Structures are given as C-alpha cells and as structure tokens.
Amino acid sequence: MTIQFTAFRWVPSFAQGWVRDLRIRWALEEAGLPYEVILVDGETQNYRDWQPFGQVPAYRDDEVEMFESGAIVLRLAAMSEKLAPRTEAGLARVSTWIFAALNSIEPQAQTLVQLDGFYAGQAWTEGRRPSAQANLDARLTSLSNALGDKDYLEGRFTAGDILMATVLRELEECGALKKFPNLDAYRARCLARRAFAKALEDQLQTFRENEPA
Amino acid sequence: MTIQFTAFRWVPSFAQGWVRDLRIRWALEEAGLPYEVILVDGETQNYRDWQPFGQVPAYRDDEVEMFESGAIVLRLAAMSEKLAPRTEAGLARVSTWIFAALNSIEPQAQTLVQLDGFYAGQAWTEGRRPSAQANLDARLTSLSNALGDKDYLEGRFTAGDILMATVLRELEECGALKKFPNLDAYRARCLARRAFAKALEDQLQTFRENEPA
Numbered sequence: 437m438t439i440q441f442t443a444f445r446w447v448p449s450f451a452q453g454w455v456r457d458l459r460i461r462w463a464l465e466e467a468g469l470p471y472e473v474i475l476v477d478g479e480t481q482n483y484r485d486w487q488p489f490g491q492v493p494a495y496r497d498d499e500v501e502m503f504e505s506g507a508i509v510l511r512l513a514a515m516s517e518k519l520a521p522r523t524e525a526g527l528a529r530v531s532t533w534i535f536a537a538l539n540s541i542e543p544q545a546q547t548l549v550q551l552d553g554f555y556a557g558q559a560w561t562e563g564r565r566p567s568a569q570a571n572l573d574a575r576l577t578s579l580s581n582a583l584g585d586k587d588y589l590e591g592r593f594t595a596g597d598i599l600m601a602t603v604l605r606e607l608e609e610c611g612a613l614k615k616f617p618n619l620d621a622y623r624a625r626c627l628a629r630r631a632f633a634k635a636l637e638d639q640l641q642t643f644r645e646n647e648p649a
Numbered sequence: 650m651t652i653q654f655t656a657f658r659w660v661p662s663f664a665q666g667w668v669r670d671l672r673i674r675w676a677l678e679e680a681g682l683p684y685e686v687i688l689v690d691g692e693t694q695n696y697r698d699w700q701p702f703g704q705v706p707a708y709r710d711d712e713v714e715m716f717e718s719g720a721i722v723l724r725l726a727a728m729s730e731k732l733a734p735r736t737e738a739g740l741a742r743v744s745t746w747i748f749a750a751l752n753s754i755e756p757q758a759q760t761l762v763q764l765d766g767f768y769a770g771q772a773w774t775e776g777r778r779p780s781a782q783a784n785l786d787a788r789l790t791s792l793s794n795a796l797g798d799k800d801y802l803e804g805r806f807t808a809g810d811i812l813m814a815t816v817l818r819e820l821e822e823c824g825a826l827k828k829f830p831n832l833d834a835y836r837a838r839c840l841a842r843r844a845f846a847k848a849l850e851d852q853l854q855t856f857r858e859n860e861p862a
Contacts, residue, residue, distance in 0.1 A: 488795035489753055489788065500741035504748035511741060528713035528724060535717035538748070540702055543756040560776025567768065575702065582701035 437515075439464065439471040441493040441508065442486075443639065444478065446646040450553075453640055454606075456505045457493040461635035462598050463509045467516035475642065506538045506599060513595035520594050533589050533596025541579065542603045544572040549606050572612055580616040587625060601626030650728075652677065652684040654706040654721065655699075656852065657691065659859040663766075666853055667819075669718045670706040674848035675811050676722045680729035688855065719751045719812060726808035733807050746802050746809025754792065755816045757785040762819050785825055793829040800838060814839030 443457040457473070464471045476483050478490040487494040487503045494503040495511070502508060513520040513530050520530040548568045551561045579600075583589060588597050604623040607613050613620040626632065656670040670686070677684045689696050691703040700707040700716045707716040708724070715721060726733040726743050733743040761781045764774045792813075796802060801810050817836040820826050826833040839845065 484791070484794070489749075489791045491753075499737045501738070502741045502745040504745050504752060506752060507741070507744040507748040510744060524712045525714070528715045528720070531720040531723060532715040532717050535720040535748075535751070536702075539717060539719060539751045539755070540704075542752070543759065546756065547760070555780065558776060560773040563771060563773025564777060578697075578702045581697070 437469075437498050439469060439495075439497045440474055441471065441495045442474045442476045442483075443492050443642060445475040446643050446648065452643050453636055455492060455639060456602075458635055458639055459505045459598055459602050460493045460495065460508050460512070461638055462602075462632050463512045463519060463595055465631035465634045466593075466595075466598070466629070467512060467518045469512070469516065473638075473642070475646070506534050509595050509598060510534055519598075520596075521590075521592075526590075526594075529590050530594045530596045533594070534599045536579075537596070537599035537603045541575055541600070542606075544568070544575050545603055545606050545612075548572050548610060548612060552610055569612075573615070576612065576616050576619060580619050583618055583622055585618065588622070593626075593629075597626050601632075650682075650711050652682060652708075652710045653687055654684065654708045655687045655689045655696075656705050656855060658688040659856050659861065665856050666849055668705060668852060669815075671848055671852055672718045672811055672815050673706045673708065673721050673725070674851055675815075675845050676725045676732060676808055678844035678847045679806075679808075679811070679842070680725060680731045682725070682729065686851075686855070688859070719747050722808050722811060723747055732811075733809075734803075734805075739803075739807075742803050743807045743809045746807070747812045749792075750809070750812035750816045754788055754813070755819075757781070757788050758816055758819050758825075761785050761823060761825060765823055782825075786828070789825065789829050789832060793832050796831055796835055798831065801835070806839075806842075810839050814845075 441457060441460050444455055447455055476492065478487075478492065483494075484490055486501065491503070493505055493508060495501070495508040500511065502511065510531055514527060520527050551565055551568060555561050588594065589600060590596065601623055604613060604619060605627060608623075613623060654670060654673050657668055660668055689705065691700075691705065696707075697703055699714065704716070706718060706721060708714070708721040713724065715724065722732075723744055727740060733740050761778075764778055764781060768774050801807065802813060803809065814836055817826060817832060818840060821836075826836060
C-alpha cells in the first residue's frame with residue numbers, strides 16, 4: 437500500500453507546528469506505516485482539483501483519494517490496530533471521538549483562540565469573550581466528565597485521541613485547560629508520545645529546509 | 650439489525666426543525682432502513698453516560714453504540730448503497746464530504762448565523778461581521794467551484810450531500826448563498842427530496858405531540 441499525503445512547503449512562523457498534516461504524520465508514525473509526503477503551495481488549480489479548499493492534507497493510497505484530516509485519520513484507523521480496535525464497535529467509537537473533537541470541541545476552541553490570536557486588539561473581541569469562554573467551558577466540562585480518570589478516551593490509545601489531543605493543544609496558550617486538570621494531563625500524556633514528537637519535528641524540519649531566502 | 654437513535658421530546662420553537670437528529674432521520678429514510686426513536690431530555694446522568702455532551706442524536710444498533718451526527722450518518726452510509734457507493738473509494742469520498750461539511754463549512758456558517766440569531770443586538774456583533782462574512786465567502790467560493798454544474802457533490806446523491814445540505818440550510822435566512830447560485834440550487838435540490846420532507850415532518854410532529862401544557 438503506497439500512502440501519500442500533502443504538506444505545505446513552507447508557512448509563516450506563527451503557523452509552523454500547527455498545520456494539519458501533523459495529524460496524519462502522527463497517525464502514520466503510531467501505525468508504523470510507510471508514507472511519502474508531497475509538498476505543495478495549495479493555490480494551483482491542479483491542487484484544487486484534489487483539495488477544493490486549497491488546504492493540507494490531501495491524501496491518496498492504492499484504493500482511495502480524499503481530503504479532510506478527520507476523514508484521513510479515520511481511514512488510517514481502519515488499517516492499523518495501533519489506531520483502533522479491530523471490531524465494528526471499536527471503530528465506531530473511534531469515529532465518534534474524531535467527530536466529537538472536530539465538531540463538538542474544535543469550533544468552540546477556535547472561537548476563543550482566535551480572539552487572542554488572529555483578531556487580537558480588534559474592538560469587538562472583548563464583547564465576544566464571555567460567551568466564547570462559557571461555550572468552551574461547557575463543552576470541556578462534558579469532555580472532562582467523559583474522560584474521568586482514564587488515560588485515554590477509550591481506555592487505550594486510539595486515533596480519537598490524536599484528534600482530541602491536537603484540538604486541546606490549540607488551548608495551551610490561552611490557559612483554558614487549567615480548570616480541567618484531567619484534560620490538561622491527558623493532553624500532555626498524548627503529546628508526550630514518541631510518534632507525536634517525530635511528526636512535529638518532521639513538519640518543522642520541512643519548513644527549515646524550505647525557508648525563503 | 651435494530652437501529653435506535655435519540656431525539657429531544659420537545660425544544661423551544663426557534664430550534665424546532667433544526668435539531669440534529671434530522672440528519673439521521675433523513676439518512677434512514679433515504680436508505681429505507683427501519684428504526685426506533687428514543688425520546689430524551691438530555692440532562693440525566695444516565696443519558697450523559699451514552700452522550701457525554703447531553704446532545705442528540707445518540708445511536709445504537711446490534712453492533713455499535715455511538716454519537717455525533719457525522720459519525721452516525723457515516724455508519725449508515727456503510728450499510729446502504731442509497732447513501733454511498735459500495736467501494737472503498739466511494740465510501741472514502743462520502744467520508745471526506747461529511748467531514749468537509751462539518752469542519753470546513755459549518756464552523757464558518759455558524760459564526761455568521763449566530764451574529765443574526767443567538768447574539769443579535771449585542772454590541773460586538775457589528776465588529777465581527779466583516780471577517781465572519783469573508784471567511785464564509787472564501788469557503789463557499791471553494792465549495793461552489795468544487796460542485797460546478799453537478800447535481801450532487803459526487804455526481805450522484807450520497808450521505809455527503811445530507812450533511813452538506815443541512816449545513817447550507819442554516820444559511821437560508823442570512824442570504825449568504827445568493828452569491829452562489831449553484832450552491833443555492835444544490836441546497837434546494839437536496840431539500841426537495843421526499844426523504845428530507847418526511848424526516849422534517851417527523852421531527853416537528855414529535856414536538857407538536859409533546860408541547861408543554
């Protein structure tokens with residue numbers, strides 16, 4: 437099985453270490469599957485025919501061609517016991533947590549993070565902050581209760597943790613996890629895995645190698 | 650195969666017709682699969698053990714127990730040719746579009762819609778609007794180009810269209826689709842399907858039957 441996915445050749449420093457091919461790299465390193473990275477700039481029509489939004493990652497293997505980091509990680513989860521149990525029930529749970537990370541947590545996380553980042557200093561952000569904080573806290577409270585004292589969402593590490601940990605990682609700077617010690621420890625536990633460190637270093641190395649003159 | 654999913658017994662009028670069990674009802678009606686609806690109020694600990702966020706839908710069948718509307722519709726897509734081609738490649742494309750609807754379009758759509766709805770009249774909303782509109786327009790431009798003159802995202806109707814159409818439907822009131830005639834026609838084409846009308850009527854009928862005295 438030849439696995440290929442796309443990553444950006446270079447991005448500005450604020451985005452380095454945060455581009456979403458990181459999730460695919462992490463999953464592939466956990467699974468121990470060989471892969472090739474295709475570097476792109478995202479804006480050619482040729483690439484848009486593969487990834488309509490001009491984003492990374494896009495993915496192909498011998499059987500499928502697809503995009504969206506959640507869909508790709510779910511595809512990989514079906515290939516490796518390292519990423520999900522080999523049962524219908526186990527794969528369904530992993531699918532559930534991948535969607536929960538991307539649709540029930542990430543939008544609320546991004547809303548708050550963008551107030552301090554992309555939109556920092558704009559007059560409207562202070563008015564928005566209380567509701568953004570409350571919405572995020574409500575979701576994190578539910579997630580914290582669901583995790584309880586387990587090491588991982590399903591007891592064992594799965595691809596669902598890859599998505600959830602990369603979403604919780606977005607909250608490191610704003611301190612939103614301080615109120616939820618079990619989530620903060622869970623985030624740290626996931627990100628301490630050797631496969632994550634390798635994935636992150638590989639993304640950063642690409643940007644170092646392709647730094648514009 | 651016994652299929653069960655949860656729906657709310659009643660919600661206030663502004664939410665009627667918009668609760669996300671609609672997506673599951675639509676998919677099941679398209680597939681022609683029999684199902685049972687379990688009415689819940691969402692706040693019991695017993696229900697939270699099944700759906701940690703207290704939302705609907707949660708789902709179970711003979712093999713799996715899960716939640717998140719995207720994950721559930723993807724599960725159903727694997728069961729019926731009416732919802733996705735029977736090939737790995739076809740199912741991967743459906744998975745891709747389900748994630749694209751929920752992670753690349755819906756957060757931007759919700760940001761704009763909430764300015765006119767939930768947060769209407771708050772002082773900060775006018776400052777937020779230009780960037781929210783620009784972010785949404787950028788994604789809709791990409792989606793419009795990807796759809797082109799096709800009837801459905803993959804040429805034939807799939808479960809990916811169920812998710813994308815329910816997301817685009819959120820934009821009906823704010824007029825954001827007027828700039829994208831092919832997306833607006835696509836939304837209307839999807840929502841004109843008999844299975845959608847049945848799903849919507851069934852959700853509304855439940856609320857009529859359980860209207861508080």
